[in-house]
Amino acid sequence: MVNVTYDILWREAMMGLLDLLEAENPEDPSLAPSNEHVDDWAIIYIKYIQVFRKLEEAYDQVIHPQKRIDLRKALEATMGRILEIRAYLVTLNQGVDEVDLDRALLDLKLPPEALEIPVPKYFTEAHRKLLEDRKAFMLQMIARGQTAQATDESDGKNLVELPPPLPMSEAVQVIQVAERGRQGRLKGQIARDQRRMKALQDAMAERGVRLTKDAAAVPIQATIRGFIARRKVKRLRDEEMVFLGMKPRSVELEDDPSVVLSQVIMRRKNKQRMNWKEYEEALVVLKQRVREMEGQDMRETIQDKINAWFIENRDPETGDYPDFPDEDVGGSRVILNPPPVAPEEPEVDAKGAKDAKAKGKGKGKGDEDGEEEVKGVSTVFVGAIEEAVQEYVARWQDCDEAGNFAQKYDPELVKEELRPVVFEEVRAEVDTEMAVLLENLKDMVAAERAAKAGKKWKKPKKKKKKGKKDKKKGKKGKGPKDMSPDRGMESLFAEMVQNNLMQLVREVSVQDYVGAFNAIGSDIKAAGAQGDLSLAHVRQLVTEYCILPLGSQDVHARLPAPARAVLLYGPPNSGKKMLAHAIAQLSGSNFFNLSPRNTDGRFPAKQVTLMINTIFKVAKAMAPSVIFIDEIEKVFNSDKKAQREYGGTEPFSRIKKDFLKEFKFLQPGDRVLVVGCTSSPWTCAKKDKKVFVNLFDRHIYCPVPDYASRALLWPFLFVKHGGALEFNFDTSTLALLSEGYTSGDIDRIVRMVLSQRRRNTIGDKPIDMNEILQWMTKVPPVSAETVEQFRAWTRDLPSRQLPAEPTEDPKDAKKKKK
Template identity: 35%
Template sequence: MAKTRTVQEEALKKQQAGHEPLSSEAAAIRMQSAARGFLFRCRVKHDANNEMSLLNINPFARSAAQDAAFGRLREIQLKRRSIQLLNYDEYLDAMRIAKEQLIDLEGQEMREIIQESINKWLNDHRDPDTGFFPPFPKAADGGSKYIVQPPPKLGFHVEEKKGKKEDKKEGKKKKAKGPPVPPHPVLPEEDPEKPPSCPKFFLRHVRECLELYTRNWHDKDNSAELTQKHDMEMLKSHLRPMVFEQIRLEVDETTRAILDKVKQKIVAELKAARKKQKGDAAKPEKKEAKKDDADEAAPPPKKKPKKLKDTSAQRTIESLYAELAKAGIIQAYPKRDFSEFVATDSFFGTNFEMDPVGLDPSMSQVKRLAMEYCVFPLVSDFVHEHAPFIKSVLLYGGSLNGKKLLVHAACRTAGATYINLSPEVTDGQYPGKQATKMLQMAFKIARVMAPSIVHVDGVEKLFVTDKKKLKTYGLKDKANRYKKPLLKEVQGIRPGDRVMFVGTSSSPQDSPGKPPALANFFNKRIYVPYPDHGCRSSLWRALIERHGGRVTDRFNLSTISHVSEGYSSGMIEQFCKAVLTEKRKRKVKSKPLVIDEFTTLIYDTKPVDPEVHQVLREWAKPKAVDPAAAQDPKAAKGGKKK
């Protein structure tokens, strides 16, 4: 099977490279040869085992007649299985009996509690003018589930959006008073004995699990109970919520029937009262009332917000997918994994979490954040429902530093559909207003084929407004024409869509604005730094072994890590590919690698400019506050000398 898989992968690579596909006859012959080869190998293996068993030299064949220990083991296994079946039958009978006991003994009390909660909710939400009760929730919406057991409040605070008028007023006030100076951050003292903290939005679930363990198992001693049979009290506690849910559904049905009858009675009473009022009222009073109603001008109806028209409503999903795949927007992402992103921990990890201004994140922190923001919300429904909603992530840093690798690894780990909207991919394909239609099609496919990751490489090009700068990119169309429709589509991502927008940028400083519009657009920003000394040491070892080399004691990792300072991860990989040719790989055992083979390439290649590195580091980081300026804002601006 492994050989068949390798043949299939080679055929797929040839097809992607542009080779002519196999004919039907050639494909059938190749499939037959693979199947017949597999069956023949199985037959030969079976015959070889039979022959060794016949000669009594098969080390894998054991019989109970010849091996007493093996026979005893088989007897114990069969006995254990029979006891497990008996215990399971006994458990099912006990479950049925316990359920009947709960319905007989506690069912009436549960019914009264549910009915009392429903009656209280109906009376609280009853219309005082007409006397109508509120519509009872449908069974598809949960019925009285959220009336009897209201959902718990979230552990984090969700800020409400303010109106445009309030934002303008606050902006005027801020302009009049001047920019506020934030106070100097006070760093908490480190406590080495303090356990690691849990995120607030998962703390409640951790506490519930801890309470469940302490309630059921903490003080329980089962050492004398060797049979390990079921516990009747625990079984009842497990069945009690199921019985409660069954009774709640029965109460919901009776409540709906009663509400229908009450509604019919109230409607009949209202009709009778209206007929009586019409008979008693005089005709002239009716005419005056009509005139007064005609004189009063009706208020103009409120304008509804415009909704984006779905231009692809009449097309099928298959046709949309075929068009985007033909244009190269929906792509088959390469088989990359997070293990390929070589990362090491940093000794400044805790200090970085408290004061992220002066330190770069370590590569392990970058990998962890990429998994938390781009993979967990798409894969886990629990994380998607309880964690803060994130719909856009920006990976920025130097070129050839592993940003695309993280995106491809996130796609493969989450099993997501990969949609590439980079300017190089969409350039010259959708002119004019067709760009908006293309973005609507892409995000529609992303929602239908969720989980999906929409990726834009070089996302800063969408925000550049300088015409001279746009010409340097060498594109046929202006990249910033996708900005407005893309912002609308990303803002339209809602919880439950399981769509993530990921942007990568090697020069985010090109985007205009202070603060940059690119930084404000994304919910989360992850800086991918250049590898430090420890990471470069691990990187050299991993890349040399990945490309067929071997690191021995003669290869000084510390020296080459120091020499390669200022080079990105991709540049180090290029050095390894250039040195480890097919000819050099064959001589690795007899002639081990030395650092002199790499240093010539390193010296011939220019490292990254330290100024570019500093600009990337300080692009989206919060600026440190001077303590003197925080206490005296006038001194920071530069007051007049007395």
Template identity: 35%
Template sequence: MSQSFRTYNRLWADVQLELSHLLSEEQPAEPPRPEKDRVVFFQRLAMLYVRYIRVFRQLEKAYDLMVHPQKRRVIRALLDAVIGRVLELKNDMVENEFSEYHYLDDILHDLKLSPADLEIPIPRYFRDESSEEVQEQKAMLTDILKMVEVIKNPDALLSKRMSQDEAIKFIQVAERARQRRLRTKLMEESRKINSMYKTKELEKADIELAVICIQKVWRGYIQRKRTRIIREEEMIFLGMSMDPKYQVLCPSEVTAQTIEACTRVTQEAHEEAYQKAVVAVTQQLREIEGPDMSKCMKDQIRQWFIECRNSTGVFPDYPDEEDGGSALIFAEMTPQQLMEEIAAKEEEDSNNKPEGKEKNKEQGKKDKGKNVEEEEEAGLRMLPSAFVSDLELGHKTFVDFWQNRDESQNFSQKHDVELIKEEKRKVVEAEIRLQVDEQLRQELAEWKLSVDKDKGSKTNTKKKKGDKSGKKKKKEKDLTADRTLQSLCQELVEQGLLKQANNVRLQEYLGDYSYLGTTLRQNDIEPMPSLSDVRQILSLYAVLPLGSQVVHEKAPLIKAILLAGPAGVGKKMLVHAVCQETGATLFDLSPMNTAGKYPGKNGLAMMLHMVFKVARLLQPSVIWVDDAEKMFYKKVPKEEKELDPKRLKKDLPKSLKLIKGEDRVLIIGTTKDPLSADIKSLCKMYSKIILIPRPDYGSRYILWKELIKNQGGKVTKALDLSSLTKISDGYTPGQMVQVIQSVVTKRRIQQQASRPLIAAEFVSPLAKIDPVFQDEEEDLKNWYAKTPLGKKRIKAATGKEEEEAATKGKDANKKKKK
């Protein structure tokens, strides 16, 4: 165990070294000049992106299997910052290349990495490390879902009682059928044997010919078998196929899995011990060091009162709790400076609005001047980062404390009590400071009344006026303030608006890496993304922000995503996978699901209010809108007019605007026919539109192989997967699953030993299904080209954007000369 701890400590140290190199590149001594070449700028962004993903993968591994609770907290903060930086770089890449999909084959080749190294890992703590309150809410929701399911389908859980006579009758029928099948099989075998003995008597020459024939067949069979074995050994030697002994878990792998399970148990034990130690140490600090802290603070604050009185002639105003209370007193300032600062703040608060407008105008003029200077020095720059400071802080913590720390005595990797004391001493000090502030604020008021009555009254009136002048912010009306969370959840479940997500993982969305993307773009051909690219995009835009509160608050905010693609490409599966990976609550606001529910304007407002209120309380949450195009129909079909699919067209975008950075709520729309919707309204609602294509050859090969195995089939050499992949061009993963389920039945699985699966068995079921034709995919591609990002991509590909930027720069220079 100690060896594994040293391994993860070494891994952490290596990550910190790589992170220091990245930080030095991102924040050089001299700020870099704007880059004019868009390709060079994108290469720099992409290189940073790939390197940060490598850091992300290593940090996630170290955090997942390290058992020291205090080290894990430092790594966790660093991991959140790295995730946020990856999302920022992804946003910069999209803004630069005007495409959601990027192809980094050349960078992987330069760094000697494989496509697997570019895979975005899903941290385990997204689901495993939730607070007790969240766990209780999830348990409550699970109970409600089960209860409503029992009420709706009571017969499904009740076992039907059967009398003894009926049971005997069923057994007799099944046994007679079994005996009949056996008797039929025996009759067929005896008929074959009898036909063999009915042949005529053979002469000696015929016997010799028969023997020679048998020998030919036998020797041919033996030689083919030997040749096959030699060929398999050669393929194994060349590394073209896997050795069968490695397909079964070896003892070392079993041992590694056992150690990993023990490590997780140790993690839980150490975490529990750490939480108990935190409570005990905090209480101990309150009891032992608390009185001394309180006395010391009071003496210092009283001394400050006297010094201010001696230097200014009056007692000072006690700093407000919002400004930091008495903590503001101990800043490195003289009493006179502190008084001036407090007076300046009061003047700022009491300023009139026109003055503020004048300042804004002056500031606007300054900003215009800055814009002119920026236009003079045209070029591409990286957007400011909200996570680099967190990365620097995490790196500094590691260097200052953990890098050279001697832990030879901490064999079991338990928590350090002294570290807890240092950390919680500040918390206890802040608690005591609040109490001291309340007491001394009253004491100061008494001193003012007794010594400076007139001056004290004036200052009090000023504060009151300042308080009255401040306007109160309007609060949103809570239409369900008198209802509990449980009652709201129960109503939404009964109405079918809150659902249980299917148990699928994002890694089950199979697809191969796109190896020709860079080559096609270099030849001015826009490639269609692979299913692996789609999985990566969902990880970045949905899973990572929803999984971490810190990342969601600071990273580029994505409120709504639209998944567009033909039927059967896995849009619904991706929605459920996002919920499973993050532990999110699933709400269904599809037009067909909300039809007839909560009628009228008031009912619609109540429905949206309940959904978004519960989504915020049970965050992370995913609001799913299936058939999203129906909400923005150009023309509603006659058969759907009664359902009123456009009833949420105005109100849902308004509710979307209320989602803030602290609300981990994501709207995911899915559509298979986006051409029937108004593209402007659809793009205004969904900030990110992800096009999901038909699977390419590599993805289809992996899908056939893995789906057949998951169904219970065996992929042998008799099954020509390459030919099956080739003839299934245009078929979606959903159609492939349908074909496999019809072919690989329970009876067929039992027959595999004597009759292995072949490609011909899958051809006839495939022929009965219509594939997604090239024309349909081209229509989707042309529709995507009309979206805002698609238009920018076309302009960038044709060079029109650079011309527009150049003309804008010339016009700005002309205005400046005038």
């Protein structure tokens, strides 16, 4: 694709942002989106996602370095706005995360794929060198044997449950029986071949006449011609199916469009890196040039304005000069750009203030109907979007780049960016010089005043100014205590890897959590039934609540309430751990495993406090980070009998106290996310349930796949593991028969079917339904009782509880009786 393609994509996105800003705040208030219903804001939310997809694609492929800077501002502002509107949609949906958007999609005539939020690739590409070095260091330590990385449960687990080992005598007997059977089958095959040859010889002997060459050639020619004709018909049928779009086109590897596209993308990425490197080198050269050519003029302008300020603010009676502004308040910035004068507020008498206060109290909790007022949507990122649109219009909308085919940096724009930087450096130097000059002028005035009074003037000693450190004295206990102040971050990092507390991230994506969108969610809710989350909805929630805030420092710091902890709960093998790894992989995060079975036996007794403190310290310093805790309900279970049944060398709840102590100090901008996983959340003791549930900002249910998701999952997993179902395979029947199986169960069945030997013969003998059903019988599905337990636990979550109706005041009740 040429460069103009992505320029057009960028222009469409910016025009879309402008339209959305006008839709949110129209000139006619009656056209504004309603703050009482989800539908209006759902349409705006979907349109923001469409704009975000365009910006992400453009930012990934644009090779002009200065365009990428402005594109990233728009991309992050749009990302933050999407998260703001998502939070508001949840508020309008009575606090429930699963907002049904099927009706909004229908109104916009869009497919369900329009709701897929892409994860920006710059989350990992911008720190590629750091991530590669970190991974190489961990692999080096693993290779040296300094740590034993825990294998994935799905990798270490046998596909089929193995029986206990046999005694030696029985094992030898089984081998002998198998070998005798093999020899018997081989002898039987030889005997059958001999009988067949003898029957053929007898038939030729009875006929008496040997076939001529022409007579023998006729059946051979008929067979060959039949084979050629059938192959031709099959080719014509395949071409027709490809033409109708019912079968994918099979092409050679070098002609595969996806391969060609990946090669083009790689070339653009290389150009992108080269242009960015040239831009960074130009910043140093052009900055020095701007300083040499314009620095002196800047210096004289600043000095003139400061000198004028000296004269204007000099006391006319005593002749004293004013104090120079401290750097804490901006130095000479307050002289060069004085703050605007605030308008005087009209005075309100005491009676009016009292009445206003009383009036406000009367309307504090609701209106006349007693309904609680819903807060409006947050607008933290609206200003950033407006600024991004203005910069695009000013710089790039009418920019003529006919002569910049290579998309190199624009020197004039670089100078424009560097002027404020150079001006600030010159201002800081002038501030130091003018502060000394002002001090000398003050001394001169004081000396003249003393001489007139006939006194000898002595220069006073300078008083030490109290800095910020003095102000902070006495404020102890505001943060966690550092238990390893004398150790460097590299040493702590190595210790975490050695103890298997920091692990390598699996190379998985949230797109590997395959599942379909629920297109009738609104109808199910309208019918009063409880439907589970669709797997596509789970992907969306994980992307919005976990990956996007973690990947962007600016978005995480500016969000009103980013999630600090997320709970993934669902049946075993439902993809919870894979999602946790996908969060860390796509956001470029470190992965700390604080699961009780992983920490069992490490840092025993009171050293657990040091372990937790070190994990949070390293996680904050090397942000973004994911702290993963599997079987987290066992950490919060205070039942001593249950703790003994877990089978650990120490109670699994030993990390609870120190974990909660460190967790409460997580702040927006730290970019540390706690991801808890559980397959039986109801086993937590009732007295501990409140603390356990309230720890998490979000609770995401990973359900059993529905019919539509299973229909997508089976073909995807067969291709993933080296096999493929035929295009006319009855996938719908297979999806129907596999009801109750989780994503992990289906993956396990596919791996059992596609053994190495079976993959080698799949071309000659395609996989059929009976072969899959044979292996399905060896894996038990999730029972209906277990699914109902998860649904009941979900209904009991605080976010699912409707607000209590306001109770009537006893005084009002008495008045009504009267």
